[in-house]
Amino acid sequence: MPLFTQDWSQLQEKARALPWYSALQARVQARVDASIARGLEVPTKPGGWLHKYVCQDTWLPLRYDPSNPTQHRSLLGKVYTGEPFEGGWRVWRHRELADAARDAACLFKLQDNSTYAQAVSTILLDYATKYQQFAGDEDAEAWMTKGRAFNQALSEAIWAVPLIQAFDMIQDSLPTAHHTEIIEQLLYPIARTLSRAHDSLIAQDKVKSNYVAWLIAALGSIGFSLQDTDLIDRSIDGPGGFKAHVDASILADGFQYEVTPYYHNFVALALSQLAEAALSNGINLYSYQTSQGTTIASMWEAFVVLSQPNGSIVELNDGSYWQESIYDTEICDVYEVALARQPHMHYAQLLQQAYARRGTPRDRWTALLFAKHALDDDPQDANLTPKQHTTHLASAGVVMLTTPTLSACLPYGNYAGSHSHLDRLSLNIWPFSQDAGTPLYGIPARVSWYQQTLAHNTIVVDGQSQAQGGGYVTSSSDSSLDDAICLHADTLYSDVNMSRIVNVDEDALVDKFCLQSDSDHNYDWLCHTDGEWQLTHPDGISFEELQQSYSDYYNDDDNNQGAGVFVDLTARAHIHTDLIATTTYQGQTFQLELSANQPLELLLATCPGRSQHPHQKRHLLIARIYGKSAQYMARYKALDPVQQLTSSSSASMMS
Secondary structure: OOOOOOOHHHHHHHHHHOHHHHHHHHHHHHHHHHHHHHOOOOOOOOEOOHHHOEOOOOOOEOEOOOOOOOOEEOOOOOEEOOOOHHHHHHHHHHHHHHHHHHHHHHHHHHHOOHHHHHHHHHHHHHHHHHHHHOOOOOOOOOOOOEOOOEOEHHHHHHHHHHHHHHHHHHHHHOOHHHHHHHHHHHHHHHHHHHHHHHHHHHHOOOOOOHHHHHHHHHHHHHHHHHOOHHHHHHHHOOOOOHHHHHHHHEOOOOOEOOOOHHHHHHHHHHHHHHHHHHHOOOOOHHHOOOOOOOOHHHHHHHHHHOEOOOOOEOOOOOOOOOOOOOHHHHHHHHHHHHHHHOOOHHHHHHHHHHHHHHOOOOOOHHHHHHOOOOOOOOHHHOOOOOOOEEEEEOOOOEEEEEOOOOEEEEEOOOOOOOOOOOOOOOOEEEOOEOOOOOOOOOOOHHHHHHOOHHHOOOEEEOOEOOOOOOOEEEOOOOOOOOOOEEEEEOOOOOOEEEEEEEEEEOOEEEEEEEEEEEEEEEEEEEEEEOOOOEEEOOOOOOOEEEEEEHHHHHOOHHHOOOHHHHOEEEEEEEEOOOEEEEEEEOOEEEEEEEEEOOOEEEEEEEEOOOOOOOOOOEEEEEEEEEEEEEEEEEEEEEOOHHHHHHHHHHOEEOO
16 A cells, blocks of 8 residues: 555646645645756765754854755855765755655656656665665764764654655556665665664663654655565554654653654654554554553644744754754644644644745645645734633643733753753743744754753852753742742752742733742842843942953853853842833833842843844843842733833833
């Protein structure tokens, strides 16, 4: 049985009858025609590591140009040559060719145009000739699970899935010799490479790894396409198969265990493609429930919970949040399938927003195969969340609170591995004070800055990052906050108990942060914004200019190699009563009212920008208390135009 059992004649009729579907097909065709015109020759060398295809100055990915394998430009025009940049370019090129093969195969099935079957055959036969000559494992880093066409087996599996799907759609039209060559010189050698990687992860007790999702998607696709029962059994019922993987990796609320929206959707994409292949062959993986009662549909639903009012997904932990990343493309592919299998207004709206962020109309292969209806033409009308609510993903350790104008996310769950950030009890506020995200992993600051506590809206104790721990939910001792979420942590810092209580009060977020210890500590309360702070105070504020790093300010050698070296202090003041601060983001002004139970040392600073534009500095407000205890009260709200005018007339600019 084929990997996809769509009624192609019905889809052909849809293209004739429905303008929106005809336009979708035309967009895919234009992309494939452009690929064919550029040439379909496969690189002679394997792909390296995508995360090294990055500018060391801007921390942004280099601009991929499929026609230029030797010169790689940054956003600001700097040119990089040689390795590892050429290896990174080859990752993009190999993936582009695999995607082009799948797109062309879809067009062949829809149009019965031999040009597209020939394009697929050209790519597959070229890979069949070259695959076993690749030696991507030879220059792979020691920590990598190694591939052949790429340094990493994960990259190889991601590349292999569309190639296998392309082969499956055209295999009946291939001459016998070509059919045999592709199977024996490409598909089964890929299966051997990925099986070795799969066995390695199983032996290391890493069945829950996101790598496994893609390895079994590729191995299962080969198995179903070639009716190889051993590969089918391995991918579904084996010790590292689908059932074992989702049982180990999916939490009770449907979230992938790393609690990283990017990796959650990344895994959902692999599993959804495996499930489609299985369904076409009479096996319903969508109906499989883990020991905690979760399904693939639970994963789709959990992701939507993290939607913000504009349809974007909250940023948590590591992920593909860089400028023009593949994140939104992967969201489109998952939710085209999800919308077809489980129609839901939120899925359509999420798709609408993801296409809008990509800056393209609907144009994915998944839409060609699965789309049943047109999406709304006006994505700006999408509102994925109710006007006001609180959502708690208890097993993931995440809380979402939403007002008509603000959305807040509070992570508190346990540290979940190398993709976790040290940000427990932080307050990620959409839209003006969001998480900084994550750049490509080839940038050292991904770990030394973006994962560290100082990069998040929480409390830093004595200038140090949190321990690798977590917090938990408690009941509130404040009877006036019936709807509050109350978080507590006592293992993030030695000898320090931390409590954060956040609730929604009409259109504002109210935030109370309490610290208690038997010893004296510096408690630094943090709030990051993309816009500068304007500060007002009843008695005025007398700032002293500073020109030193956060680390130097502590005058502590232990801090000099930490996240503090990325923070440049610009001003300092001491205040004794409430502070009002405003900042403007995308034309909207937001207000922070901040008070404490004792005098504050107020520090203004700049730090690296969000991962979408890391070279553009962010602004950081630090409120410091020294002692055995500290209590901060904050209220965040969006100002209406009249309030904005009143605020700006009395504000004093501090940069």
